[in-house]
Amino acid sequence: MNEAKLILVLGDQLSPDQAAIRSARPGVDIILLAEVDEEATYVRHNRHKIVFLFSAMRHFRHELEALGHTVAYVGIDEGVDRLETAVERTLQTHALTEVVVCEPGEYRLLDRIQTQWSELLGVPVTVLEDDRFLASHTDFASWAKGKKQLRMEFFYRKMRERYQLLMDDGQPAGGKWNYDADNRAGWRNQRAIPERPNVSMDAITQHVIAQVAERFPNNPGDLEQFRLAVTRTDAQQQFDWFISHALADFGNFQDALVEESPWVFHGLVSMYINCGLLDPLAVCQRVEIAWREGACSLSAAEGFIRQVLGWREYIRGIYWYFMPDYKTRNTLNAS
Structure with missing residues (x-):
């Protein structure tokens, strides 16, 4: 019997080749992406950064689904306070037996995952090394x-x-x-x-901009000038332009x-x-x-x-x- 796992993907881990996603079994495991209050507010992020990551996460959801994965998604409008809350809710909804996550890029979060999550969630939590970096x-x-x-x-x-x-x-x-x-x-x-080419904004990014403007009104960042790529294709096009021009x-x-x-x-x-x-x-x-x-x-x-x-x-x-x-x-x- 294949017991289903929850594969947690953090907002700066949007690569289908990262370790946790490589372990995911399409049709069996559930991949979770979550926009939560704590990660968006623990420092006063520029609103361009918040829009960039939220929109990139939402686009990545569709990329994963096109690869055959089942994705659970928590949006910032749902008011979920912490990653643990999003994980616990998804575990209960889908009767999952383990959490697998690629290690986060900050010690504050890694320490919490390694020392608290398994007891808190009642399931094993496996942390895989982030092998997207070139030096382990x-x-x-x-x-x-x-x-x-x-x-x-x-x-x-x-x-x-x-x-x-x-x-x-x-x-x-x-x-x-x-x-x-x-x-x-x-x-x-x-x-x-x-002159650098502008990146066209689709309905997903426009919706994220409206949400971030409403939810983070006092954060820095003029969202009238948002110009970042939020998909793999557009990011590659921006890099190709740099090479050529x-x-x-x-x-x-x-x-x-x-x-x-x-x-x-x-x-x-x-x-x-x-x-x-x-x-x-x-x-x-x-x-x-x-x-x-x-x-x-x-x-x-x-x-x-x-x-x-x-x-x-x-x-x-x-x-x-x-x-x-x-x-x-x-x-x-x-x-």
């Missing part, structure tokens, strides 16, 4: 062990070697690991800034302060990577292809890949390596 907790801990200083640059080099990004015959492409010194040009109107100048001006544009030549894809609409390794590989095809300089490609493969993975590794004590550190003695 074990990978990072193995690299950090015995080091007096945890330098991002050296971690980044190991990641380049591991994933063979910008490598030629075992050596860094061009003979150098880091081209940051080439990416510090001043602005002085040296280039025409390309902005990557060539990204390197030179990535640190420039420009009055004419808030984003200049930047990719504007971090939110899509972080919530699962884009894959970090695929993004890096596509940028390398652009360089090898002559569409951008090596310094531009290296500068972009360093942000994703280096800084993104390193900061995440540092966070989990030192938590929970990390949250109480005050190295600069701030008051």
Whole structure:
């Protein structure tokens, strides 16, 4: 007998390839996505972020259903206070025997899931590692062990070697690991800034905007200017536009302060990577292809890949390596 499980998918885990969804059996298990008050209010989120995640979650629901999954969905208008409440209600409605979830990106929630949920819900709770990241907790801990200083640059080099990004015959492409010194040009109107394409808003996103405007009236964020992609297809189109129209100048001006544009030549894809609409390794590989095809300089490609493969993975590794004590550190003695 196949006992059905509840597969909980958090708002920043919207990839069908993440570990918990890979374990889901279409027609047997129930996948739950939940917009709950606590996760939307524990800090004063910008309303663009709330709209982006809620709309992306609602679109992801349809993506999962198209793959044959049964999805339970809790909307913000239902007034559910916490994830535990949404999970408990779904367990009872569908007579499910276990909860499976990919680990959250914050210690506060992971600690609660691991130490409280099983007793509270009365069923086993299995937490799977988030393998959408390119360095596991074990990978990072193995690299950090015995080091007096945890330098991002050296971690980044190991990641380049591991994933063979910008490598030629075992050596860094061009003979150098880091081209940051080439990416510090001043602005002085040296280039025409390309106009970015707008993302069309469907009825789902328009409804979310109306709900968020009503429910979070005092949060920052002018929703008259919402322009983020909320589907995998649209996120990929935004990244493709960056490759074709902005990557060539990204390197030179990535640190420039420009009055004419808030984003200049930047990719504007971090939110899509972080919530699962884009894959970090695929993004890096596509940028390398652009360089090898002559569409951008090596310094531009290296500068972009360093942000994703280096800084993104390193900061995440540092966070989990030192938590929970990390949250109480005050190295600069701030008051």
